[in-house]
Amino acid sequence: MKTKSDDLCRAAMKQLYLMSCLVAAILAMTTITGCNYTRKVQDSEYDYGSQQANDPKMLGDRMYGPVGNQPDRHQNSHVEYSYALSRKLSKTQGVAAAVVMLTDKNAYVGLVLDWTAVGTKNKGGRQAQEQNNTGSGKGVYNIENGSPFWDNRDLVTPFNSYLSVSDHERISAELKQTIAVKLRQLSPYVQEVHISANRHFVNELVDYARETWMGRPLQPYLTEFNKLAEYEFADSGKPPMRLRQLKANAAAQR
Template identity: 55%
Template sequence: MVKRIASLLLSAVLLAAATGCNYEELAQHSDTDYGSRQAGDPKMLSGRAYGPVSGNKHQHDNSFFEYSSVISRKVTDLNGIASAIVMLTDKNAYVGLMLDWTAVGTRNSGGRSEQDNTGTNEGVYNHDTGSPYGNSRALVSPYNSYFSVNDINNLSDELKQTVALRVRELAPAVQEVHISANMEFMNYFNEFAKEAWGGRSLMPWIDQFNTVVKYHFAGGKEMPAPITQPGTYSPSESQMDQ
């Protein structure tokens, strides 16, 4: 009898352990966990799909760009992403992200939240000033907003890999995929997307587009004029893609 009880207890322990392992494995394969960062993580087994790969100093001298509604929707479907705006060029794909924290580990490490949403409890937009007014041009803002990550190096590598692989599935010809959840970057992409949604050509904006992507991904020295808080420049901790 004692042996039988011991056997049953051992079986229960092994079953629980197996269930835990299976859950962990499923989570690592899914888009609900971008933070495991363990050796052999299935999301990272293939070669890195995002960031610079060519070493070409003219990689961000794009000749044209266009908004992709299909890829934008497919990336937005991923857990952890509230909205994505994807632009394709003659060379690259560029992805702007707005996060919603419906997945764990979207931020690599450290850093504080860039959004203050306490105003929603007080019926105001800006908790600091008490103002009820927001910036209609800003998709992402410091107040009452979905979430941003200013430094691309603080954005989860697994999240960037997952996004890049999805982009490459739908646009296999792109040379590089560059991804940012920077507030200013996303707001610029929202402005470009508005032009496309209105049926207008994006070619008049190509120089500004190149300025934006060079600043965020290639250490460009020319800083685009701020949209989120006009007159207030928000420096990037690191502008070099990883």
């Protein structure tokens, strides 16, 4: 015979069961939402290091680096600075600035990295950071000797600077693919896209860009530019002379 106490007990058990189901559902939704959020971040330009399957940044063919076996790939016959591409690529997460040079065959991209994305390097992390920025908190440029002076002609420096990566092979493949895809959207006929964040390479591209800003042609320096490309991307032995040194030598001979 059922009693009022039994009914109350069953009602309480039912309510407890419903509450348990509700809590489980909320936890499941929270987990799913959290997973979806994590996946969205990993798929975005804020994360170049997760390397999860089906990342949209890596779908399709590789769009950067050498194509085929072309020993003369860096023997360009024309070079120019691209303001439009430099501006577009500079808006990429993880990139503080980009300098883009176009030739009759290729695109050469100099990247300056920042802290707006993770995984921009495929190994090393903060331990391999090439810049020492501790002087910025002590009112000096060079923390090693206490000097407040620097060569402001260079975009990237060893101290108090955005980030460089000496070996272009250490740049994340996801970042390079992202850069190359964006570049090819505006320049679909480029044969190869070569990308580096080496500070010497970037600073040299800035000097070439500066010539364009001053309304001066780059063709007189084409041979040295090709040497620069060979040195950076084909491991040719001798580093090319800096553009500013070439100009100084030419001025001294007048």
